Amino acid sequence: MRLELGVIHICDVQFGSTTSVKDGVLYVDADALAAHLKEHEERLVDVKVHLARPGESVRITPVKDVIEPRVKVDTEAQIFPGTVSKVLPVGSGRTHVLRGAAVVTTGKIVGFQEGIVDMCGPGADYTPFSQLNNVVLEFTLQDGLAAHDKEEALRFSGLRAAKFLAEPAKEMEPDEITAFETLSLIEGVKAYPDLPRVAYLQMLQSQGLLHDTYVYGVDAKQILPTLIHPTEIMDGAIISGNCVSACDKNTTYHHQNNPVVEDLFAKHGKELNFVGVIITNENVFLDDKIRSSDWSAKLAQYLSLDGIIISQEGFGNPDTDLILNCKKIEALGIPTVIITDEYAGTDGASQSLADADPAANAVVTGGNANEMVVLPKLDRVIGDVDVVHVIAGGSDKAIKEDGSLEVELQAITGATNELGFNKLSAKGY
Numbered sequence: 562m563r564l565e566l567g568v569i570h571i572c573d574v575q576f577g578s579t580t581s582v583k584d585g586v587l588y589v590d591a592d593a594l595a596a597h598l599k600e601h602e603e604r605l606v607d608v609k610v611h612l613a614r615p616g617e618s619v620r621i622t623p624v625k626d627v628i629e630p631r632v633k634v635d636t637e638a639q640i641f642p643g644t645v646s647k648v649l650p651v652g653s654g655r656t657h658v659l660r661g662a663a664v665v666t667t668g669k670i671v672g673f674q675e676g677i678v679d680m681c682g683p684g685a686d687y688t689p690f691s692q693l694n695n696v697v698l699e700f701t702l703q704d705g706l707a708a709h710d711k712e713e714a715l716r717f718s719g720l721r722a723a724k725f726l727a728e729p730a731k732e733m734e735p736d737e738i739t740a741f742e743t744l745s746l747i748e749g750v751k752a753y754p755d756l757p758r759v760a761y762l763q764m765l766q767s768q769g770l771l772h773d774t775y776v777y778g779v780d781a782k783q784i785l786p787t788l789i790h791p792t793e794i795m796d797g798a799i800i801s802g803n804c805v806s807a808c809d810k811n812t813t814y815h816h817q818n819n820p821v822v823e824d825l826f827a828k829h830g831k832e833l834n835f836v837g838v839i840i841t842n843e844n845v846f847l848d849d850k851i852r853s854s855d856w857s858a859k860l861a862q863y864l865s866l867d868g869i870i871i872s873q874e875g876f877g878n879p880d881t882d883l884i885l886n887c888k889k890i891e892a893l894g895i896p897t898v899i900i901t902d903e904y905a906g907t908d909g910a911s912q913s914l915a916d917a918d919p920a921a922n923a924v925v926t927g928g929n930a931n932e933m934v935v936l937p938k939l940d941r942v943i944g945d946v947d948v949v950h951v952i953a954g955g956s957d958k959a960i961k962e963d964g965s966l967e968v969e970l971q972a973i974t975g976a977t978n979e980l981g982f983n984k985l986s987a988k989g990y
Contacts (some may be wrong), residue, residue: 562653563742564792567634567735571661572942574612574694581729585676587630587662589696589726597725598698604714607701611943613665615692618940620684622973623675625666625712626719626801627690627814630659630727633796640727641797643742643778645720651796657730663693663814664726667944668700669710672771674953675805675967675986676974677936683786684936687976689983690814697943698722710773716802720813741792741826746864748947753834757867760836761791761821762857762883762890763918766803766810766874767842773802774811774874776840786841786856791822794838803874806953808976809902811874820981821870821900835862841886843879854885857884861890872900873979876930880915891920902927902977927977928985930954938964 570585591610599605613619631640636654640648658747663677674910678690685691700718702711744752767776767781774781776789776799787796799816822838829835844850860868869890873883880901887897899921903913909929946966949955954971962966970976975983 562790562792562931563736563740564652564795565655565720565740565796567655568660568737568739569657569733570736571659571694571729574614574696576612580726582659582733587694587726588661592705594722598718598721601721602714602718604710605718606703606704607918609699611697611699612754613695613697613943615680615694617680619667619680619943620939620941620946621667621678621697621943622946623667623670623803623944623952624678625668625671625675625715627812627974628664628719629725629814629817630662630664631797631817632657632724632727632731634731640724641800644775644800645717645724648777652790652793655675656796657727657733659727659730661677661694662726663690663695664719664723665690665695665697666700666715667697668715669702671708672804672947673951674804674806675948676952677949677968677972679936679939682937682939683934684973686984687934687970689975696722696726698709699891699943705737706862708771712804714801716800725791741795743790743792743835746836749834749836749925752829756832756834758865758962759838759868759870760839760861760864760866760872761825761840762861762869762886764841764871764873764886765799766805766845766879768845768878770874771804773863775800775802781842782844784842786839786853786860788860789838789840791826791838794819794822798857799811805875806930806971807974808954809875809927809979811978811980812975815978815980815982818982819870836866843875843882845878850882850885850934854882857886857890858893861895862893866895868896870898870900872925876902876904877915884916884918884921888918888920896923898923898925900925900927900979900981902979903929904931905929907931907933925981927979927981927983928970930977932970933967934970936966936968951967
């Protein structure tokens with residue numbers, strides 16, 4: 562399967578009379594965007610459109626999702642299949658990308674594990690989304706909606722907004738075009754007979770209670786581990802529905818720009834044969850964990866792998882899924898590398914993971930989510946800063962008299978991301 566990404570670089574975002582892209586600037590018709598979203602979502606009462614650029618004194622909270630505007634240009638299939646587009650296979654053809662722009666969704670809090678994005682100051686150093694030209698959507702929903710209905714309304718509206726903003730790029734000539742392709746299993750063996758066969762096992766948060774991920778619109782709790790083309794992930798086949806700890810949740814933007822996938826593609830045909838991706842879930846009950854890890858190991862063996870990278874999402878309960886996947890695959894003679902983060906206490910002295918095994922001896926960490934950080938008061942808040950009292954990583958004492966915030970990294974969106982989409986790691990001594 563071959564996908565071409567046509568990248569259009571966005572260096573600024575401004576309000577305009579029409580939504581368009583010109584000379585690297587994304588112009589947003591706020592009224593038309595808001596009307597489009599309310600037309601397709603009856604649960605929306607109001608939509609406020611804000612702009613937040615890198616370096617501006619702006620704090621966005623509570624952040625629910627971040628989405629990169631993308632549009633398919635030459636296929637019947639459309640971006641985000643099974644959610645706001647028909648359920649047709651994606652991952653091939655041409656997709657245009659507004660690189661440097663993002664949709665950020667916020668509004669009245671849905672789940673307590675939602676986050677903060679600062680566009681400047683020390684907080685900006687911990688989140689990759691401070692470097693983007695953000696179209697921030699602040700939603701007001703109907704009263705009386707259940708939490709899952711609120712989450713769904715915001716999720717679908719964010720995806721629709723990303724499609725709306727990317728539509729003008731459909732007929733544009735990209736600044737650059739990059740092709741990504743994986744061969745069939747037999748073709749791959751013939752093409753790269755001497756290269757190690759490597760795959761990627763991506764664990765998807767699926768514990769319920771607003772800990773949800775969707776694959777072609779299907780709740781990942783309902784899937785068995787399966788194979789997926791890495792280019793399908795780039796085309797929006799996997800969508801975040803999570804209101805989990807902000808530091809290590811995978812937003813939709815993370816899925817679209819998964820660095821494990823991109824790095825494996827960069828080495829494909831040179832240092833390794835990138836065979837493909839196995840996706841699995843992270844359920845609550847032990848029987849479900851055993852079933853899914855058995856299937857993941859079976860698929861890894863079926864692919865005759867020489868190595869596999871495993872990434873986690875979340876912490877605590879999913880640590881068991883991570884270790885089960887690791888030790889069962891290692892037991893088959895397939896070396897593993899796991900990517901996780903740590904909850905080692907504010908002093909860093911506690912056990913980092915809730916589960917462990919000697920087989921997990923090659924680990925990449927995204928940092929300690931319990932580390933404390935002080936975020937100075939910023940000039941403008943989009944959303945509601947008072948949620949910092951209750952979100953994970955915050956506390957009833959988080960907001961100081963001078964307006965600064967004292968929170969754990971856990972409260973900052975993407976700070977310890979377990980795909981390696983961040984700046985933190987650990988140093989051994």
